[in-house]
Amino acid sequence: MTPLSIYIHIPFCIHKCGYCDFNSYALEGLLEKGHVGEDWAAAYAGAAIRDIESRASALGLAGMPVETVFFGGGTPSLFPAPETARILRSLRERFEILPGAEIALEANPGAAESGRFAALREAGVNRISIGMQSFSDTALRRLERVHTGEDAREAFRSARRAGFENISLDLMFGIPHQGLDEAAADVESAIDLGPEHLSAYELTIESGTNFGALHARGELGGLPDEDTALAMWEMRDRLLSAAGYERYEISNFARPGFKCRHNLNYWRRGEYLGAGAGAHSFIAGRRFWNHARPDHYIKASGDPTAGKEIIDSAEKAIGETFMLGLRLTDGVSLDEAARSCGADPEEIFGGVFSELIESGLLERAGRTLRLTPKGLLLANQVLQKFI
Ligand code: SF4
Missing domain, CATH: 1.10.10.10 (Winged helix-like DNA-binding domain superfamily/Winged helix DNA-binding domain)
Structure with missing residues (x-):
């Protein structure tokens, strides 16, 4: 039996970053609009567990071996660790989580206190992916991130202290008004921390985001021209390769033995079950996805399907x-x-x-x-x- 991958989407963030087109929501905004109540985390975890239960039974997946679990977002590190642990317990009750399975969680340095990391490690999470994006406070402000460069370094150190031996960092280049030297300084700072894995990607301007609106009005200045962007890609590849990281995907680099197994399964078109608001699944040639808004998802979690597609041709x-x-x-x-x-x-x-x-x-x-x-x-x- 080919092992399954499981994705759990946690859509809550402290603030919606200007460039972000993920299915993510500022928690405060959801609370203000009444889309979620003060019990948001327990209600959401309960909905995710009902989602997992109903899918496992409807699709005959119960008892299947699972090789990777990934809590992505949004900001999963903002979600209370006991609720993450509750979701993990429910997965262990319904599936066979294989020994050595990769259990990963995305963290934002703005929600990364050491207590949280320790509790997540205790719950069985064994890989942390920290969305640093940059070490420059100016660049981070331009991206509307809620943390500083020092917060990002401290998040990394906290994760190490909590016992994480598999840490990935997300870096971004091509940030408005960022020069080649600043982009290189970010890559060098990331290397200095010594993560096992790095995702380093160029900022893209997506419609439907604040940056997209600014760009459409001609008000988003300072984006790199083609030559500078190309020089940034080349610099990234050169520095990371010299530091011993193998590039194994367009934007992903790893030390030997630390490729992201969850993402490898996506890129190899393996099967995966997604739970949570807006999460997608691919099982037995069918793709289906859940309601995107957290309140809609919570209400419909017995059957949260918002759409489906059958891949019926070779x-x-x-x-x-x-x-x-x-x-x-x-x-x-x-x-x-x-x-x-x-x-x-x-x-x-x-x-x-x-x-x-x-x-x-x-x-x-x-x-x-x-x-x-x-x-x-x-x-x-x-x-x-x-x-
Ligand atoms: S923290 Fe991540 S998911 Fe949340 S708004 Fe920012 S980029 Fe999007």
């Missing part, structure tokens, strides 16, 4: 396999894709493969296709071809 399945798998530097095996999707990828996407190879964006090594360094830089354009 073409769609193969398209997804390449769209996800080419993000990995290992690329995608043609034989493995044919076996899992039930059709020959070259029959369906042969023309696209040739076009990308001729453009220098894709390369072939035996029966494996992978992005070239140029393809990794232009990944968004390349991956669109498989939708």
Whole structure:
């Protein structure tokens, strides 16, 4: 039986950052509008547990082995650790959480007191991913983050003191008015802390965010031009590689043995069950997702489904396999894709493969296709071809 991955979405944040297009909500705003009450955490954990129970029984998943659990957000570190522990206990009652399973949780340095980390470690969480974004207080203010660079360093030290031996840091570059030297200083500071894993990605401006609105009105100044952005990507790769981190995905780097197993499962198009507001699942060729607003989710948690899609053609399945798998530097095996999707990828996407190879964006090594360094830089354009 192939082990399952489980994702739990915790949508609450202290403040909605200007660039954020995740399904996340400022807790204070939800309380003010009456969307959640003072018992928000217990109510949400209860809803997530009902969601997990009903899915496990309706989909025949009870007792399945689970290799990864990921609490993402939002700000899972803002969620009271006893409620996180309650959700984990409920998972252990319904599934076989494998020995050595990766149990990860995202933390914001603005909600990362050492007591919380100790309680999370005690509950069985064994990987912490800290959203630092930058060590520069000026850059953090521009991003509307609620913490300082020193808070970020302290969050890392607290997680270590609490016994976490697998810590990932999120860094961002291309922040408005950030120069190449400042971006490099951030990467160097992150390396100095010695995390096992780093996600370092370029700021993207998404519609529906404060930054998106400012950008549309021409009021978001200081974004890097193409040459500066390219220099930042190259600097990031050079510094992290020199420090012993292997790049294994477009924006992800790890020391040996510390790749994020949960995300690897997504990129390899493995099955996963998602619980929580707006969480997506992919089980037996079906994708389905939950109501996004926390209050709607809490009310509907016996059946929180907001939408579903059946992946009913080999073409769609193969398209997804390449769209996800080419993000990995290992690329995608043609034989493995044919076996899992039930059709020959070259029959369906042969023309696209040739076009990308001729453009220098894709390369072939035996029966494996992978992005070239140029393809990794232009990944968004390349991956669109498989939708
Ligand atoms: S802390 Fe993270 S999830 Fe919350 S608003 Fe900021 S970027 Fe979004």
